[in-house]
Amino acid sequence: MPPTFEVQDISFSYEAIPAIRGLTLRIDEGDHVALLGANGSGKSTLLRILDALYFPSAGSVKFKGEALTQKHFQQDEFSLNFRRRVALVFQNPDVQLFNPTVFDEVAYGPLQMQWSKEDVMRRVDETLQFMSISHLRDRPPYRLSGGEKKRVALASVLVLDPEVLLLDEPTATLDPKSQSQVVDLIQQWKGTAKTVVTATHQLEIVEDIADRVLVLEAGAVIAEGTPSEILSNSDLLLRANLIHAHRHSHGGIVHSHPHLHGHSHHEHEH
Amino acid sequence: MSQHSFVESTIRGFTRAVSKALQAEHAATQPGLLQHLDPRVRVIGIFSLVISVILCRRLEAIAAIFLIAVAIAVASRVSLKSLAKRVWLVVLGFSGVIALPALFLTPGEPLFTAAALHLSVSVQGLRTAALLVLRVETAATLTTVLVLSTAWTHILKALRSLRLPAEVVTMLAMTHRYVFLLIETANQMFESRQSRAVGILSASEQRKMTARTAGVLLSKSIELSHEVYLAMVSRGFRGEVRLLTDFRLRPRDYVGLTAFVFSSCLAAWMGR
Numbered sequence: 001m002p003p004t005f006e007v008q009d010i011s012f013s014y015e016a017i018p019a020i021r022g023l024t025l026r027i028d029e030g031d032h033v034a035l036l037g038a039n040g041s042g043k044s045t046l047l048r049i050l051d052a053l054y055f056p057s058a059g060s061v062k063f064k065g066e067a068l069t070q071k072h073f074q075q076d077e078f079s080l081n082f083r084r085r086v087a088l089v090f091q092n093p094d095v096q097l098f099n100p101t102v103f104d105e106v107a108y109g110p111l112q113m114q115w116s117k118e119d120v121m122r123r124v125d126e127t128l129q130f131m132s133i134s135h136l137r138d139r140p141p142y143r144l145s146g147g148e149k150k151r152v153a154l155a156s157v158l159v160l161d162p163e164v165l166l167l168d169e170p171t172a173t174l175d176p177k178s179q180s181q182v183v184d185l186i187q188q189w190k191g192t193a194k195t196v197v198t199a200t201h202q203l204e205i206v207e208d209i210a211d212r213v214l215v216l217e218a219g220a221v222i223a224e225g226t227p228s229e230i231l232s233n234s235d236l237l238l239r240a241n242l243i244h245a246h247r248h249s250h251g252g253i254v255h256s257h258p259h260l261h262g263h264s265h266h267e268h269e270h
Numbered sequence: 271m272s273q274h275s276f277v278e279s280t281i282r283g284f285t286r287a288v289s290k291a292l293q294a295e296h297a298a299t300q301p302g303l304l305q306h307l308d309p310r311v312r313v314i315g316i317f318s319l320v321i322s323v324i325l326c327r328r329l330e331a332i333a334a335i336f337l338i339a340v341a342i343a344v345a346s347r348v349s350l351k352s353l354a355k356r357v358w359l360v361v362l363g364f365s366g367v368i369a370l371p372a373l374f375l376t377p378g379e380p381l382f383t384a385a386a387l388h389l390s391v392s393v394q395g396l397r398t399a400a401l402l403v404l405r406v407e408t409a410a411t412l413t414t415v416l417v418l419s420t421a422w423t424h425i426l427k428a429l430r431s432l433r434l435p436a437e438v439v440t441m442l443a444m445t446h447r448y449v450f451l452l453i454e455t456a457n458q459m460f461e462s463r464q465s466r467a468v469g470i471l472s473a474s475e476q477r478k479m480t481a482r483t484a485g486v487l488l489s490k491s492i493e494l495s496h497e498v499y500l501a502m503v504s505r506g507f508r509g510e511v512r513l514l515t516d517f518r519l520r521p522r523d524y525v526g527l528t529a530f531v532f533s534s535c536l537a538a539w540m541g542r
Binding site: 113 | 421422423454494497498500501502503504505506507508512513514516
């Protein structure tokens with residue numbers, strides 16, 4: 001079976017600024033991959049390339065053995081088939097919520113796929129219930145709280161039951177409760193055929209959401225491994241700007257050591 | 271004006287803009303004359319009246335269409351108070367300035383003369399100015415009544431089904447979709463500025479601040495519109511407006527369409 005994504009030596013630039021440089025990776029069906037990297041490391045750009053919103057200036061991207069090129073996306077059938085199977089949740093939910101009501105928002109994708117009205121209504125109702133947001137169905141999305149917006153954004157792609165979910169910082173800016181709800185949701189898909197690629201710089205969620213971690217720096221993969229292998233490598237995390245040297249004093253000793261934000265408590269020996 | 275009152279009034283303005291938009295969405299779902307008609311009939315009917323306004327050269331005919339517009343507004347549950355504030359006063363301000371010179375420059379029978387200023391208002395000048403103002407007021411009232419009584423997505427779908435190019439419809443859809451984001455961004459920028467403001471800014475500093483804000487907003491708006499477009503494409507958008515509601519012409523739509531077209535033709539013929 002061909003891999004879900006086969007990315008071969010791709011490069012991409014925003015005008016003169018390179019964002020991805022010679023990146024190669026392979027993602028198989030059912031993989032749960034975390035893309036770790038500091039701001040500007042190329043995580044969001046890579047997700048957009050995997051979602052065929054951007055096309056690399058060099059190299060190739062294949063989805064299930066088929067090349068993702070602009071020419072292919074000019075064909076309605078190819079484009080709609082890909083859009084139904086691969087979904088991207090944007091980092092900023094506001095850009096993804098552009099319909100008058102939550103119901104319209106969730107119905108947007110199925111309507112683009114030209115499903116029958118009955119199927120659209122049924123699937124939207126099921127998805128709203130699944131995401132526990134049925135009570136929001138008639139509310140305008142731009143009037144929701146941050147956590148609610150994120151759930152609606154997720155619902156708006158889950159309604160299509162995609163095979164691949166690309167999540168860009170899904171827990172960023174969320175309160176702890178909303179954050180754990182999103183993590184629980186991603187965990188539910190572990191062991192299923194759903195492929196999930198999550199871009200994040202929140203190390204504390206990585207073990208819960210991924211089986212494999214790719215560390216990005218300046219648009220290239222600098223390390224790959226299991227969550228425990230990557231998270232135990234302080235030098236690597238320090239190099240990728242995912243942790244920083246924290247200078248403090250206690251017991252009359254001033255010293256510094258690698259420090260991860262997100263944990264309220266840490267222990268170490270002198 | 272103090273800096274705080276300037277910033278606060280701007281924030282209030284943004285909040286008002288969003289709440290007015292929400293009221294408009296609400297009005298579009300209320301039972302009323304236009305709301306009972308197919309959106310395509312509403313679009314064709316209102317535009318045919320607008321065209322007849324443009325063609326009319328007689329004040330009385332345009333006044334008659336204006337009265338029809340007001341009657342449609344009342345029957346469609348569009349608040350006249352809101353129309354007066356949002357359309358009539360604003361249009362009067364803008365078109366009044368443009369029409370003002372016509373009062374004095376159009377030659378004809380003098381109606382009033384200000385000898386000290388060497389200016390006189392002619393009957394023909396007054397008529398020309400009134401014609402311009404009333405024409406703009408009527409066209410603006412008609413289009414506002416359409417927008418307030420019809421969900422934006424329905425207007426877009428109606429325009430598309432009337433063969434307006436997909437590119438134009440996409441442009442309109444994008445504008446509407448991201449305008450709220452822009453208002454919210456502008457609101458946040460002003461709130462953030464307000465939270466850091468100390469002392470009072472001079473008028474010139476306030477102008478500079480407004481110009482800088484407008485510049486930043488422009489760059490942000492370009493970025494936002496690009497992001498919104500990508501989000502639409504990611505969920506399968508291919509340039510077509512697709513809705514759950516199917517447009518279907520019923521007998522009352524044919525009656526409505528006939529009434530609109532007949533009124534428009536009659537007004538255009540009488541006002542020629």
